[in-house]
Amino acid sequence: MRPVRSSAQRSRLAQIETPLGLVVTSPSFADGAPIPRRHAGRGVGDDVSPALAWTGLPDATSTVVLIIEDDDVPLPRPLWHTVAVLGGSVVHLDEGALGPDASDVVFLKTPLGRRYSGPRPIPGHGVHHYRFHVFGLSTPLRPDTTGRTELLRDLRATATACGTLTGTYRRP
Structure with a gap:
């Protein structure tokens, strides 16, 4: 699976x-640098979301x-x-802000659930790149936006700004 x-x-x-670019940063890792184990997913790390900010x-x-997407999965x-x-006025998230008790965040369903799910690459699959994409939209999501x-x-129709921070994670 390594080459896949x-x-x-x-x-x-x-x-x-989008017409505008955002600058996305984290005090936990620099763009292109390894993501600390604390932010890695269940069974690998503490699964605590990193602090993020965007301008x-x-x-x-x-x-x-x-x-948050993993670019290196065998899919x-x-x-x-x-x-x-x-909300549209949010310009940063504290560490752990995407926890299960987050009341000001709406999670859409992903293959890994409705929550923060940190890096969890396949053991021995090499370095995985995790991209933290932030989009600013001019309107709220449509009520039927569930997947x-x-x-x-909605992103294609109303995104006015976007930016990305990339972190890496590797499991031996």
């Missing part, structure tokens, strides 16, 4: 163009969407670990 991988180019999120949201942002497309929908297809539709 998706890629960033196969991500449907990479195809969404460059337009003033009229209605909704912020955070999508045709990257795997979405987490989809979190936030990937509907979310991609």
Whole structure:
């Protein structure tokens, strides 16, 4: 399975163009650097979401969407670990803010559930790249937005800004 991988180019999120770019940062890891074990998924680490911040949201942002995807899974497309929908004025998340008791976050269902799900690559599969995509939307998500297809539709139609922070994780 080592040579079998998706890629960033196969991500449907990479195809969404926006007029503005966001700068996404974390005090836990630099862009392109390893993600600390504390933020790794169940059975690997503590599964605590890292602190994140972003700048460059337009003033009229209605909704912020955070999508965490693994570009290196042995699947045709990257795997979405987490989809979190936030208010339009949110410009940062504290460490652990995407916990199970988060009241100001709406989680959309992913193959890994409705929650933060940290890095958990297959043992021995090499380095995986985890992209933390942040999108600013000009309108709220439609009421029927419950899955990937509907979310991609909404992102294509109303995203005005986006940015990405990439972290890596490797399991021996």
